[in-house]
Amino acid sequence: MADEVLRELITDLDGIYFDATIGNAGHAELIMNRLSPNAKLVGSDSDPEAAALAVRRLAAFGERAIVVHADYRELAKIFEDLGIEKINGALFDLGLSSLQLDNPRRGFAYRLDGPLDLRFDPTRGQPTSDWVNSASEEELAGIFKRFGEEPNARRIARRIVKLRAAQPIETTTQLRDLIISVVGPNGRIWGRTAARIFQALRVHSNSELDAIAMGLTSALDLLSEGSRLVVIAYHSLEDRIVKTIMREAARKCDCPRIYGQCRCGASPRGHLVHKRVLRPTEAECAANPRAQAARMRVFEVHISESSWGTK
Ligand SMILES: C[S@@+](CC[C@H](N)C(=O)[O-])C[C@H]1O[C@@H](n2cnc3c(N)ncnc32)[C@H](O)[C@@H]1O
The missing domain is CATH 1.10.150.170 (Putative methyltransferase TM0872, insert domain)
Structure with missing residues (x-):
């Protein structure tokens, strides 16, 4: 979903972007090529082999592309260490990469003989x-x-x-x-x-569902006004968590006016950009059958103190 990632994620060509699951840096390279020479990208992957590969692939961008071997659950610390307070977009492309799946040493594929390992890190x-x-x-x-x-x-x-x-x-x-x-x-x-x-x-x-919940919640804290969180999930368990977190982050106060003030504590942080999930095109699925399961959700951050009385 490369075209969709570029279209949905980039709202400021000079911004700082985060690729939480940099993998083979396929998306990251496209993002860097689209951004201006002032922009930056920070990428993380919990798989040290993936992080090393991404470093090599993005070497041409010099210090504008920073890749760390880290779990995205630690993203607050990643940005604290870099001295970055706000970002202009975050991408989470969940699950595992083709490189991991096709490598028998990693133990992810039941069709290949290897150790039953299955750890990203x-x-x-x-x-x-x-x-x-x-x-x-x-x-x-x-x-x-x-x-x-x-x-x-x-x-x-x-x-x-x-x-x-x-x-x-x-x-x-x-x-x-x-x-x-x-x-x-x-x-x-x-x-x-x-x-x-x-x-x-x-x-x-890999405690994947907890990781997703933690990673997305931390990313929302870092995103600046008008920026976007883009998430690609590959199975319903992942997608359910993404949907729940985004809906909760978009939830507006629905207390009856008779209360005189908000009692539910809702403080919406933005809205879902599309009502339904975005899916890859038929052409992409034909060219890459693994893309078939992909579903993308996009959240746009708009920070308001209270939504009391808006419903
Ligand atoms: C679908 S691949 C990403 C592919 C990447 N978008 C690209 O264009 O090459 C998902 C990646 O997320 C990584 N990953 C999974 N859980 C993670 C976590 N909690 N923190 C950081 N990376 C994680 C995996 O190791 C894998 O490399």
């Missing part, structure tokens, strides 16, 4: 296999249900607990084969099941 915490081999059946099933919406959550959890007693589950292939042993060899069925289970493990291992 392998320098922190433990690989996902540690959790899979120690969590209770209850915990496993709960995560598969909550973050994968998996109908066979309980059966798969039970099989994990049974099989790991003989041999710990350390690889993507072991888990994939275990899933096939539960739901059968029909490729469409086990493929979808594996996609949901791997998604659940990834969301859990």
Whole structure:
């Protein structure tokens, strides 16, 4: 959704922009090329390999492009360290990159053999296999249900607990084969099941939903008047959080006038730019099938002290 990102995000060609999930710096490079030579971009990624790649890709922009290996949950600290108080736009392109998905070493893909890792930042915490081999059946099933919406959550959890007693589950292939042993060899069925289970493990291992909530909330605090928060989500769990945070940030006071003053405490910080999500064009989906799931939401910041009496 490159065209949409440029159109929706940039409101000031001389501004300071934040790419919270810089990844391969595809969006970041396009943004830098669009901005004036006075503008700046700060990018973060919790994956050290992605951050290093982005540094190389943006080297031509010199000090105008700053990339840090950091979790966007820490964005207040990132900007405090840089001495930047306000920004003119923030982009969150959620989930994982094609580079991560296509790298068997990272353990994100059930079709590739590799360690069952699934961490965005392998320098922190433990690989996902540690959790899979120690969590209770209850915990496993709960995560598969909550973050994968998996109908066979309980059966798969039970099989994990049974099989790991003989041999710990350390690889993507072991888990994939275990899933096939539960739901059968029909490729469409086990493929979808594996996609949901791997998604659940990834969301859990990286505390993704908490991260999104924290990151978006902190970004709203940094955005200046008239600037925009642009978020691209790839599954309904992510999108639900984005929608909730943006709606809450846009919520106006609806206390009855008879109260004489606002009692609900609403203090809207702006509005949703589009009523519905923006989707990639058919042409983009044809060229890049992974884009199909993308949905973009855009929030524009307008700071007002109170919305009392506006409804
Ligand atoms: C879809 S990719 C971004 C691709 C990027 N927009 C581009 O054009 O190349 C998402 C990136 O977000 C990173 N990421 C995920 N969670 C993160 C977090 N909490 N903090 C920082 N980066 C995160 C992933 O490591 C991945 O590189």
